[in-house]
Amino acid sequence: MASIFTKIVQGDIPCYKIAESEKYFAFLDINPLQKGHTLVIPKREVDYIYDLEEEELAGLHVFAQRVAKAIEQAIPCNRIGVAVIGLEVPHAHIHLIPIQSMQDMNFTNPKLLLESSEMDLIAQSIRSNMAK
Ligand code: AMP
Numbered sequence: 001m002a003s004i005f006t007k008i009v010q011g012d013i014p015c016y017k018i019a020e021s022e023k024y025f026a027f028l029d030i031n032p033l034q035k036g037h038t039l040v041i042p043k044r045e046v047d048y049i050y051d052l053e054e055e056e057l058a059g060l061h062v063f064a065q066r067v068a069k070a071i072e073q074a075i076p077c078n079r080i081g082v083a084v085i086g087l088e089v090p091h092a093h094i095h096l097i098p099i100q101s102m103q104d105m106n107f108t109n110p111k112l113l114l115e116s117s118e119m120d121l122i123a124q125s126i127r128s129n130m131a132k
Contacts, residue, residue, distance in 0.1 A: 003091035006045045016123035018070070019130050023056065024063040026096075028123055031111040034098050035122055036075035040064040041093045049084050049092040064094050066131060071098055073129035074122070081105040 007013040009025050016028035018038055029037040042060050046052055052060065068080040077098035083105060084094055097105045114122075 003045050004089060005039075005041050005091040005093065006043075009041070009043050016119045018123055018126050019063075019067055021063055024060055026063070026067045028119055029095065032097075032114065033107065033109055033111060034075075034077075034104055035112065035114070035118075036071050036077075036098045036126060038067060038071060038096045038126070039093045040067055040096060041091060046092050047086070047090040049086060049094070052092060060092075060094065064096060067126075068096050069131070070126050070129035071096055074125040083107070 002010070004013060008015045008027060015030075018026040018028065020026070023043055024040065025043055026038055026040045029039050040060065040063060042052060042056055044056065049057065064082070068082075071080055075098040078100050079098075081097040081099040081104070082094060083097065085107060086092065099105050103109075
């Protein structure tokens with residue numbers, strides 16, 4: 001069965017989309033640790049990130065760099081924290097999280113509950129900062 005992220009890529013499940021290329025896709029995490037918390041995935045469904053082909057893994061990180069630069073512009077922060085967990089959704093993904101301090105990317109912290117209108121605005125703001 002297709003992963004929930006494949007369904008997002010195919011448009012069968014809605015998301016707050018940030019960016020898309022031929023092979024990669026980025027969208028807001030639905031249960032964000034911080035405003036602007038974004039997931040970057042390969043469109044090809046592979047569970048474990050280190051099972052990706054070398055070239056695909058490299059491409060995923062380069063795509064994530066473009067997205068991170070746009071998040072930095074949209075959300076005031078010290079850094080974009082990068083994490084790979086992958087215990088919940090079996091489709092490789094990189095978490096990009098705008099942080100002020102290390103505590104901001106503690107995955108055991110309570111998640112933010114944001115209105116969909118705010119998620120829309122955040123996504124729009126990050127999208128508008130994506131380099132063409
Ligand atoms: P993990 O697999 O442990 O890296 O966690 C998966 C992440 O995907 C969690 O942070 C979830 O909040 C996020 N997530 C799960 N379903 C969705 C969805 N439909 N849209 C956006 N993010 C999701």
